Amino acid sequence: MTVSKPLPHDAAPLHVTGAARYVDDIPTPANCLHLAFGLSEIAAGRITSLDLDPVRAAPGVVAVYAASDLPGPCDCSPSNHDEPLLSDGSIHYLGQPVFLVAATSHLAARQAARLAKISYDAAPAILTIEAALAADSRFEEGPRVWTKGDVAAEMATAPHRLSGSIEIGGQEHFYLEGQASLALPQENGDIVVHSSTQHPTEIQHKVAEALNLPMHAVRCEIRRMGGGFGGKESQGNALAIATSVVAHATGRPAKMRYDRDDDMTITGKRHDFRIDYEVGHDADGRLLAVDFTQFTRCGWAMDLSLPVADRAMLHAENAYLIPAVRITSHRLRTNTQSATAYRGFGGPQGMLGMERVMDHLARSLGRDPVEIRRLNYYRPAEAVAPVASNASSTTSLDGVDPSDQDLTSRGATPERTAGSARRFGGAHSPKSRMGAENTTPYGMEVTDFLLHEMTDALLVSSDYAHRVNKVAEWNAANSILKRGIAFSPVKFGISFTLTHLNQAGALVHVYQDGSVHLNHGGTEMGQGLFQKVAQVAASRFGIDPAQVRITATDTGKVPNTSATAASSGSDLNGMAAQAACDTIRGRMADCLAGLYQARPDQVLFEAGMVRMPGHEMTFAEAAATVYAQRVSLSATGFYKTPGLDWDRIAGRGRPFFYFAYGAAVTEVVIDTLTGENRILRADLLHDAGSSLNPALDIGQIEGGYVQGAGWLTTEELVWDGKGRLRTHAPSTYKIPACSDRPDVFNVALWDAPNRAETVYRSKAVGEPPFMLGISAFLALSHAASACGPHYPDLVAPATAENILAAVNRARG
Amino acid sequence: MQTHLTINGTQRRLDLDPRTTLLDALRHHLGLTGSKKGCDHGQCGACTVMVNGRRINACLTLACMHDGDEVTTIEGIGQPDDLSPLQQAFVSEDGFQCGYCTPGQICSATAMLQEISDGWPSHVTSDLAGEAELTSDEISERMSGNLCRCSAYPNIVQAIHKAAGKNA
Numbered sequence: 015m016t017v018s019k020p021l022p023h024d025a026a027p028l029h030v031t032g033a034a035r036y037v038d039d040i041p042t043p044a045n046c047l048h049l050a051f052g053l054s055e056i057a058a059g060r061i062t063s064l065d066l067d068p069v070r071a072a073p074g075v076v077a078v079y080a081a082s083d084l085p086g087p088c089d090c091s092p093s094n095h096d097e098p099l100l101s102d103g104s105i106h107y108l109g110q111p112v113f114l115v116a117a118t119s120h121l122a123a124r125q126a127a128r129l130a131k132i133s134y135d136a137a138p139a140i141l142t143i144e145a146a147l148a149a150d151s152r153f154e155e156g157p158r159v160w161t162k163g164d165v166a167a168e169m170a171t172a173p174h175r176l177s178g179s180i181e182i183g184g185q186e187h188f189y190l191e192g193q194a195s196l197a198l199p200q201e202n203g204d205i206v207v208h209s210s211t212q213h214p215t216e217i218q219h220k221v222a223e224a225l226n227l228p229m230h231a232v233r234c235e236i237r238r239m240g241g242g243f244g245g246k247e248s249q250g251n252a253l254a255i256a257t258s259v260v261a262h263a264t265g266r267p268a269k270m271r272y273d274r275d276d277d278m279t280i281t282g283k284r285h286d287f288r289i290d291y292e293v294g295h296d297a298d299g300r301l302l303a304v305d306f307t308q309f310t311r312c313g314w315a316m317d318l319s320l321p322v323a324d325r326a327m328l329h330a331e332n333a334y335l336i337p338a339v340r341i342t343s344h345r346l347r348t349n350t351q352s353a354t355a356y357r358g359f360g361g362p363q364g365m366l367g368m369e370r371v372m373d374h375l376a377r378s379l380g381r382d383p384v385e386i387r388r389l390n391y392y393r394p395a396e397a398v399a400p401v402a403s404n405a406s407s408t409t410s411l412d413g414v415d416p417s418d419q420d421l422t423s424r425g426a427t428p429e430r431t432a433g434s435a436r437r438f439g440g441a442h443s444p445k446s447r448m449g450a451e452n453t454t455p456y457g458m459e460v461t462d463f464l465l466h467e468m469t470d471a472l473l474v475s476s477d478y479a480h481r482v483n484k485v486a487e488w489n490a491a492n493s494i495l496k497r498g499i500a501f502s503p504v505k506f507g508i509s510f511t512l513t514h515l516n517q518a519g520a521l522v523h524v525y526q527d528g529s530v531h532l533n534h535g536g537t538e539m540g541q542g543l544f545q546k547v548a549q550v551a552a553s554r555f556g557i558d559p560a561q562v563r564i565t566a567t568d569t570g571k572v573p574n575t576s577a578t579a580a581s582s583g584s585d586l587n588g589m590a591a592q593a594a595c596d597t598i599r600g601r602m603a604d605c606l607a608g609l610y611q612a613r614p615d616q617v618l619f620e621a622g623m624v625r626m627p628g629h630e631m632t633f634a635e636a637a638a639t640v641y642a643q644r645v646s647l648s649a650t651g652f653y654k655t656p657g658l659d660w661d662r663i664a665g666r667g668r669p670f671f672y673f674a675y676g677a678a679v680t681e682v683v684i685d686t687l688t689g690e691n692r693i694l695r696a697d698l699l700h701d702a703g704s705s706l707n708p709a710l711d712i713g714q715i716e717g718g719y720v721q722g723a724g725w726l727t728t729e730e731l732v733w734d735g736k737g738r739l740r741t742h743a744p745s746t747y748k749i750p751a752c753s754d755r756p757d758v759f760n761v762a763l764w765d766a767p768n769r770a771e772t773v774y775r776s777k778a779v780g781e782p783p784f785m786l787g788i789s790a791f792l793a794l795s796h797a798a799s800a801c802g803p804h805y806p807d808l809v810a811p812a813t814a815e816n817i818l819a820a821v822n823r824a825r826g
Numbered sequence: 827m828q829t830h831l832t833i834n835g836t837q838r839r840l841d842l843d844p845r846t847t848l849l850d851a852l853r854h855h856l857g858l859t860g861s862k863k864g865c866d867h868g869q870c871g872a873c874t875v876m877v878n879g880r881r882i883n884a885c886l887t888l889a890c891m892h893d894g895d896e897v898t899t900i901e902g903i904g905q906p907d908d909l910s911p912l913q914q915a916f917v918s919e920d921g922f923q924c925g926y927c928t929p930g931q932i933c934s935a936t937a938m939l940q941e942i943s944d945g946w947p948s949h950v951t952s953d954l955a956g957e958a959e960l961t962s963d964e965i966s967e968r969m970s971g972n973l974c975r976c977s978a979y980p981n982i983v984q985a986i987h988k989a990a991g992k993n994a
Contacts, residue, residue: 022920029925030932032860032900039859047860188975190864190872190926240926241975483850540924540976641889709920717923720977744869744973753966755979808901 016552016559019775020709024538024545024564025108025238037194037210046196047076049256049270050123051111052130053279056102057139057349057737065131066113072129074122077264079114081371085262088224088255092216092248093425094316097352099224100256105134105555106314108737109279109635111252116260116268124273138468139349139737143288143309146346153159153316153345160665162326162455163338168303172294174616176378179291180365182810184311185284185356185725186741188749189539191240193281194271197221197257204231206260206782211250212242212537213577214423218569220251221258225260229569232258237566242539243721244355244699246576248317248423249281280743282354283731284535285322286311289367293336299386303338306330306367310360312343313352318425319345321442321511322766324662326364328669330397331455334368341665348798355579357766358781361506362722362788366810369502377805382482383792384473392463392505393452395769421687422576424512436814457666462769466673468699473501475762476679476697485681488802497694498797499681506782507670508581509655511662515576516655518586522550522551522594522648522680524602528634530555530562535575536587537567541780542710543583549802550588550704550773554595556619557633572650581674581778584706586653588773594651595648601647605640626628656771673772674777676700678786680756683791691794691813693723695758698786703777714777715761715783722787724750726810727794798824827933829890833858834902842889849873849884855933860900864973871972874930875922883971889912903936912936912989920965921985923976931972938968960990972992 028034029086052069054061059167063692069078077387088099101112113130118121140146140782169175194219196208204227209217214234222232234254237247253270260268260506272280287310294303312319327341329339339725372390376383452460473479479519485497512514516601520534538544544564552559569575577584602624603617612626624636631639641647652670678698684691728748732740734752791812798806802825827844831896840855849866852858852875858963864872868886875884876898886993898975904910909917912932922928947954950967958964965983974982 022917023922023925025925026917026920026922027906027909027913029922029928030909030916032858033906033931034925035859036862036926038863040859061946188973190870190924190973190975192864239924241924243975274867291959540922540926542923546832556839625902657942713920713923713981718979720979721975724977743867744865745867749973749975750977750979750984751970751973752961753980755966755977758982761980 016549017057017707018704018705019549020707021559022373022709023542024548028308033240036238037190037196037208040196040208042113042196042269043267046262046267046269047116047264047267048118049260049277050115050125050127051280052113052115053106054110054112055132055138056105056134057108057141059105059134059136060133061101061105061112061132064113064763068129068131069115069126072122072126074118074644075115076118077116077260080221082121084259084319085225088259088353090220090251090422091425092251092318093320097171097315099252107351107754109351109739111280114256115389118265141348141350141733141737143311146311146348147309147344149348151631153312153319156275156654158323158343159340160421161340162457165303165305165338165340168338169292169294169305172302173297174292174295176295176375177291179365180289180810182287182289182366182730184286184353185729186610186731187245187283187356188243188747189239189243189245191276192272193253194273194522195250195253195257196267196269197261197504199261199265203227203262205261207254207258209234209236209254210246210264211236211254212246212539212579213248213729214537214569215575216332216577217254218251219420219422221254225258225262233568233570235500235566235568239537243357244359244579245281246485247355247579249354254612273585275742277746279739280351282317282352283311284356284725285327285353285363287363291367291371293371295375295528299375299389301336301390304336304371305340306368306517307342307723308344310343311348311350311353311707312345313348313350315352316425317352317354320351321424322360324360324511326505327360327665328359328456328511329364330368332365332792333367333392333503335392335452337350350733351739355723361582361781362785365504365647365785366788368712369792373792374805377799384469384478387501387503388469391465392460394426394466395462395464403536406569408819421572424510424515424577424579448703451824454668458670459565459670460673462672464701464764465505465677468675468677468764469503469764472677472697472699475760478679481681482534495683495685496686496797496800497681497683498793498795498800499679500789500792501677502786502792502795504676504782505774506674506786507736508585508674508778508784509658509670510576510580510582511669513658516582516586516658517576518590518653519572519575520587520590520594520651521571522591522598522649522651522823524598524637526641528561528632528637531565532562533565533568533571534587534591535567535572535584537578538775539578540789541583541714542707543578543709545585546584547588547591548704551591551595554592555600555633557622563773568754581780581782583780584774584776586655588706589653590651592651594649594771596647597651598647599778600641601645602636602640603652605643605645609639614820623799625685672768672777674701674782675764678787678789680789680793682790682797683799684817686800687819691758691814691817696756697760697762698783700749700783700786701764701777702779703766703772704775705763705774706774708763711763711779712761714779716759718783719786720750720755722784723790726787726791727812730811732814792794795820801825827890831889832896833890834898837886840889844888846888846889846890847885848875848887851889852884858899858901862929864927871934872927872930874934874972876933876937879937879940880947894921900933903932912985915985915989919981919985919988921981922978927972927974930931931974933968936970937979939990941968960987
């Protein structure tokens with residue numbers, strides 16, 4: 015069977031020869047226009063005058079647009095209709111697009127964009143969490159609060175208390191391929207958009223809305239992205255709308271590609287957080303009550319900030335069963351780029367808050383941090399009932415008026431979510447199961463917990479106990495260089511928390527020569543989704559994957575798709591493709607059974623052949639035979655995740671189909687004179703269920719770890735006092751390079767089938783391993799702890815400067 | 827301004843604004859889009875090509891500075907049906923994810939292997955007078971100018987090891 019084979023990425027020979035085509039590589043017609051934005055130079059205030067005449071007079075310029083020249087607001091928001099393509103006169107962040115230039119070349123457009131004369135009436139900019147709190151500048155009416163148990167009572171009676179706070183920086187996606195869009199005008203005013211996007215349906219929807227066209231007049235196509243990481247879930251909307259508006263107005267093709275500095279200045283990043291914690295615990299380190307307050311810097315527009323902040327709350331307890339928990343989430347509006355989706359979608363920040371608590375608790379008790387963690391883990395899977403895969407049907411949208419709602423986006427509007435709260439509030443409150451309870455702070459029972467076994471296995475394979483002693487010996491013998499070692503677990507919930515997004519479609523054709531054309535709603539950004547789904551299709555037909563042609567994601571083939579996000583790509587699209595293949599296979603079996611006097615269930619598809627009692631033929635012969643019998647060899651497939659039910663306002667229900675697990679041990683060394691540091695060794699054990707493709711999954715795990723460790727070490731975003739992002743290129747923003755990966759890097763899959771009924775019992779693997787990088791941060795904290803008696807309160811990212819400060823705090 | 831370049835063995839004559847970078851000349855004027863524009867600052871390495879056998883960031887050099895030079899791009903290293911050993915190794919070792927940095931990685935690694943066999947030391951070479959050895963440390967150090975945001979680094983290093991073994 016083709017699934018579970020470690021096949022390379024699809025199009026591998028094209029990638030290694032430069033023949034794999036990205037949006038900027040598509041040949042453009044000779045009259046193509048190239049676009050650039052003119053950007054605001056202040057972070058907050060109003061434009062008092064805008065003189066674009068020098069821009070219009072510049073060489074090569076064909077058209078210049080201010081907001082008033084557009085066909086409407088041309089909203090770019092995935093949620094709240096609060097992101098006009100061009101400033102309406104008010105300025106919300108430094109780098110906000112103010113006007114749009116269309117010129118005969120990319121360079122001409124960019125040069126002309128510098129020539130505008132803009133005067134401003136600047137207002138005080140709200141740049142920090144503290145400033146936003148002081149001004150009560152926020153999204154939603156107030157903080158979101160979820161509780162489990164009686165936190166105040168448990169806290170009051172707890173024998174020991176601990177409190178602290180951690181600052182957590184954001185992260186630039188730094189997809190190597192910047193944002194890009196190419197719009198091609200069609201007859202009758204229709205538009206075809208090639209967009210580097212994780213969400214083609216969103217592009218189609220927002221372009222249609224901007225041009226006041228029905229969605230059938232807009233088609234979005236994307237073959238591949240040069241990296242996405244969440245940064246192309248909503249941030250491509252502006253370029254797609256801009257190119258489509260210009261193409262529509264001029265009748266000429268229009269292309270837009272952000273220069274790297276513009277890309278980093280304009281687009282949103284991972285949300286930065288501050289998480290305050292108060293903990294009640296017993297003398298052994300058992301958690302009795304935890305009170306988290308999460309402060310989220312959302313930037314100027316809502317974008318996807320509400321579900322991001324929700325997911326931070328949903329991972330605030332990570333892997334630990336806590337009797338009483340309160341999570342308070344402030345979603346703060348600031349005059350900075352509108353923070354957006356980034357691998358983990360708030361989960362990493364919430365989880366780091368919890369792991370900080372475990373680290374702090376272990377140090378304060380002088381106990382081994384792994385033992386403290388194990389003491390507080392959820393109960394193992396064996397101790398609880400198996401996962402019910404069809405517990406209830408998916409929630410319907412009955413009673414919600416879909417007009418004006420961006421149904422395809424994760425950026426749920428407050429009105430919509432308030433509506434779902436009314437519908438589901440109270441109906442799914444957690445069962446009171448004292449003693450046997452194994453529920454999350456949001457009332458979902460954890461029935462698939464694997465971390466007890468995984469922790470045991472990883473501690474052995476990483477030689478943890480022995481190395482802890484070696485690190486202590488090293489630290490006793492060395493005064494300048496200090497080592498640290500840390501373990502951290504990951505429990506990550508899989509499913510879109512906006513329940514109706516958990517659906518997918520596929521389109522499969524079998525041609526009369528037996529070759530297969532495969533299309534589905536997912537997008538390829540390097541995660542290997544296309545190859546995985548092709549392996550599923552090949553397995554259903556019993557043919558070689560080479561017979562399956564993977565085709566570009568296209569809103570004209572599969573409609574109403576969800577973003578390729580939330581790690582859901584293969585879970586959703588793999589199932590949809592399987593359904594389409596099975597429909598065709600069923601028709602073929604019925605037809606052949608009739609022709610050859612067999613029962614349909616006796617017709618087997620394997621090893622390139624179709625076999626039934628007394629007859630066998632190649633798959634190609636079978637296709638030709640069935641075609642000649644006038645049977646359709648084309649089918650759509652559809653899938654929706656079962657059993658989900660979630661009320662985000664109350665913080666109650668079952669938002670996830672299942673959890674993916676992982677664990678990591680990282681060892682580091684720091685220089686206590688300079689704060690310089692490196693990762694010496696990392697051992698990762700990750701749960702990908704029954705892997706669809708172990709090679710691709712291990713790549714995701716290794717890459718996720720390094721990117722996660724980068725987030726928490728070298729990747730520092732710096733805004734100056736005026737709100738200008740000072741780290742806007744790789745010269746000032748440091749992502750991991752080849753020499754930054756761990757010197758010793760051991761990665762293994764926890765090979766066990768998913769208890770939930772997923773495609774071939776695999777598990778999602780895109781986001782969860784990112785959070786294994788938390789172990790690197792904790793190891794640095796451990797190394798700093800070795801410098802003195804005090805808790806080092808390490809700040810994320812642990813840059814050399816922040817490590818040095820932590821060392822000084824440890825020394826007191 | 828007239829510039830003569832030999833691109834992947836073929837003589838090309840270009841009439842360009844003298845400020846045109848070699849990368850823009852390749853991508854915009856010659857239709858060779860295998861070399862990628864990642865940062866346009868010489869920081870990410872996605873545009874790496876070889877000029878007279880030495881690797882160079884094509885975004886940081888002007889085309890007219892290379893009049894008469896021989897330029898090898900990813901398209902000149904191999905084709906999908908005729909891969910170089912290094913390209914084959916990147917496929918078999920899965921030395922990429924999104925693939926955007928891959929042409930630069932392969933151009934860079936091709937020249938880097940030549941630098942090692944020519945005995946050029948690097949920052950991590952312990953004996954400056956001796957022969958440079960193809961260790962993982964050497965590969966990591968010498969490939970640090972080519973960023974991979976997907977962090978396929980372990981497989982990139984493995985692919986380079988594998989191809990070098992084949993060549994040896």
